[in-house]
Amino acid sequence: MPESNLDVRYVANLARIDLSDDEVSRFQNQLSNVLAYVEQLKSIDVTGVDAAAHAHPVFNVFREDEPKPSLEKSAALKNAPHAANGLIMVTKVVE
Amino acid sequence: MEIFELSVSGLLDAYRNGSLSPVDAIDALEARINAVDPAVQAYLARDFSAAREAAAQADVSLPLGGVPVGIKDVINVIGEQCTAGSRILESYRAPYDATVIVKLRAAGAIPFGRLNMDEFAMGSSTENSAYQLTRNPWDLSRIPGGSSGGSAAAVAAQEAFATLGSDTGGSIRQPAALCGCVGLKPSYGRVSRYGLVAYASSLDQIGPFTKTTRDAALLLNAIAGKDPRDSTSLDRPVDDATALLGKDLTGLKLGIPKEYFVDGMDAQVREAVEVAIRQCESLGAELVEISLPHTECAVGVYYIVATAEASANLARFDGVRYGHRAADPKNLLDHYKRSREEGFGSEVKRRIILGTYVLSSGYYDAYYLHAQKVRTLMRKDFTDAFEKVDAIICPTSPDLAFRLGERTDDPLKMYLADIFTIAANLAGICGISVPCGFGVAEGTPRLPIGLQFLGKSFDEPRLLQIAHAYEQSTPWHKEFPTVPSGPA
Numbered sequence: 001m002p003e004s005n006l007d008v009r010y011v012a013n014l015a016r017i018d019l020s021d022d023e024v025s026r027f028q029n030q031l032s033n034v035l036a037y038v039e040q041l042k043s044i045d046v047t048g049v050d051a052a053a054h055a056h057p058v059f060n061v062f063r064e065d066e067p068k069p070s071l072e073k074s075a076a077l078k079n080a081p082h083a084a085n086g087l088i089m090v091t092k093v094v095e
Numbered sequence: 096m097e098i099f100e101l102s103v104s105g106l107l108d109a110y111r112n113g114s115l116s117p118v119d120a121i122d123a124l125e126a127r128i129n130a131v132d133p134a135v136q137a138y139l140a141r142d143f144s145a146a147r148e149a150a151a152q153a154d155v156s157l158p159l160g161g162v163p164v165g166i167k168d169v170i171n172v173i174g175e176q177c178t179a180g181s182r183i184l185e186s187y188r189a190p191y192d193a194t195v196i197v198k199l200r201a202a203g204a205i206p207f208g209r210l211n212m213d214e215f216a217m218g219s220s221t222e223n224s225a226y227q228l229t230r231n232p233w234d235l236s237r238i239p240g241g242s243s244g245g246s247a248a249a250v251a252a253q254e255a256f257a258t259l260g261s262d263t264g265g266s267i268r269q270p271a272a273l274c275g276c277v278g279l280k281p282s283y284g285r286v287s288r289y290g291l292v293a294y295a296s297s298l299d300q301i302g303p304f305t306k307t308t309r310d311a312a313l314l315l316n317a318i319a320g321k322d323p324r325d326s327t328s329l330d331r332p333v334d335d336a337t338a339l340l341g342k343d344l345t346g347l348k349l350g351i352p353k354e355y356f357v358d359g360m361d362a363q364v365r366e367a368v369e370v371a372i373r374q375c376e377s378l379g380a381e382l383v384e385i386s387l388p389h390t391e392c393a394v395g396v397y398y399i400v401a402t403a404e405a406s407a408n409l410a411r412f413d414g415v416r417y418g419h420r421a422a423d424p425k426n427l428l429d430h431y432k433r434s435r436e437e438g439f440g441s442e443v444k445r446r447i448i449l450g451t452y453v454l455s456s457g458y459y460d461a462y463y464l465h466a467q468k469v470r471t472l473m474r475k476d477f478t479d480a481f482e483k484v485d486a487i488i489c490p491t492s493p494d495l496a497f498r499l500g501e502r503t504d505d506p507l508k509m510y511l512a513d514i515f516t517i518a519a520n521l522a523g524i525c526g527i528s529v530p531c532g533f534g535v536a537e538g539t540p541r542l543p544i545g546l547q548f549l550g551k552s553f554d555e556p557r558l559l560q561i562a563h564a565y566e567q568s569t570p571w572h573k574e575f576p577t578v579p580s581g582p583a
Contacts, residue, residue, distance in 0.1 A: 008448060012448055014451050015447050016410075016431040017435045017447065017448070019436065026441075031452075033507050034398060034510070037394070038399060041392055041465060050468070050471055051467035051468050053297060055298075055524075055552075056552065058326070058327065071191065076190065076416075078188065079187050079418075081414060081419070091424050091427050091430040
């Protein structure tokens with residue numbers, strides 16, 4: 001496991017979260033401690049061990065592709081922060 | 096006995112022999128909540144008139160007919176708030192019922208109230224709620240545990256007959272232990288997650304808080320089973336969880352994992368659990384020393400796997416379809432970044448950043464993939480153990496309830512509160528916490544201690560049999576705190 005060189009501001013941008021300077025320095029400190037703690041995992045030999053993505057691996061869970069009633073449009077729009085004319089309004093994507 | 100003191104089974108008996116009606120139960124609940132919740136602050140919302148209407152129409156011949164069940168504010172109930180303890184969902188109203196709610200209603204139960212929690216179920220003290228501090232009913236200056244702190248405190252304070260919570264790394268069992276009630280985390284895949292706001296999808300599981308193990312079995316019976324809407328719910332027969340209750344422990348082997356009795360745990364917790372282990376032996380169980388060699392990896396693996404999954408799950412909070420949207424964004428990037436900055440609290444941001452980091456280019460193999468491989472080894476620890484024993488007996492939490500504010504500045508110390516519960520989530524097995532005594536802390540004569548049993552995947556009937564046998568041979572489940580009326 002590499003030495004952590006966590007750059008909180010860079011990662012926060014990847015995660016699309018603005019952070020205050022205070023949060024950046026606090027998280028830098030706290031998360032460096034957490035990463036130092038998880039360093040202990042590197043002493044575990046995992047040669048030939050498969051990764052477990054789930055507790056009970058299940059694959060290809062299919063159902064019949066049948067149309068069924070789903071959420072009404074009005075219900076789906078109810079929680080949108082900005083809706084008009086039966087549509088969700090979004091911030092301009094193309095300049 | 097007051098109505099609010101009844102268990103779910105007691106309530107059902109009283110309904111069926113006609114001595115009580117579901118409306119009486121709602122009335123009693125209302126009086127009790129009004130008396131104690133100003134101090135405990137377990138509920139974020141409740142609607143007595145809607146509950147009374149449902150109670151008036153309840154069919155008491157159904158398995159949970161007319162039983163009000165409190166709901167953690169992370170499970171969707173149509174028309175009700177579902178904040179997940181976060182500002183980002185402050186104005187959200189659930190457009191549908193989660194599958195567990197559909198099932199509770201089918202069993203005759205009345206989903207009632209919204210219970211406080213750590214934001215997005217991230218925390219061990221419920222102090223990460225954006226809304227209020229819930230207090231431990233045994234000492235109002237202490238935390239109720241978390242993340243399902245409201246669900247645990249409500250049952251302990253007898254302002255709920257039973258509640259639902261969710262458990263990703265111990266969020267049912269740890270608060271149950273610290274509040275002195277029963278908390279059951281079913282095996283992964285036993286209960287549908289559809290309609291549960293996702294934190295870490297490979298670990299999350301919904302389960303009940305109750306006053307007794309029998310009640311936990313009754314609630315599990317109602318909510319368990321394959322759901323076509325959750326592909327990770329498994330198509331396995333749902334055995335009656337009450338089937339083995341009342342059978343004794345003769346011939347059963349209980350494993351004592353040496354790694355769960357560590358330096359640094361509270362001496363009173365250790366002693367109470369050791370007494371409980373001897374109690375199980377006197378009930379006929381055979382004790383077997385076992386080893387779960389990768390126990391010390393649990394917290395590290397968890398904080399990589401869970402935060403990685405959280406960073407992906409919480410990407411959906413983009414201020415577009417639901418949730419908070421920042422005012423007057425300059426552009427799309429500003430829209431995302433400010434909506435999330437304003438909507439999420441500190442712990443959620445911290446975990447999203449950690450999760451994003453461990454999945455980022457150059458670190459994925461070293462952190463995430465490596466952690467998943469260690470997770471395989473942890474699963475194998477349990478598979479090996481369950482070849483020798485029927486269940487594992489150990490503490491639920493290394494500590495008694497700590498004081499509000501005591502650990503909020505030290506996330507790592509907070510994370511270590513989950514050291515005995517996390518492994519069950521990583522391995523997908525079932526676990527239950529039951530009260531096993533009291534400890535003394537500064538200024539507090541009685542703080543509950545939890546005993547944890549861990550069982551094989553889908554072996555809930557056996558797990559409940561063992562927990563029930565222990566419970567019925569001890570007085571602990573009959574003890575409830577005296578909660579003062581009025582605000583803390």
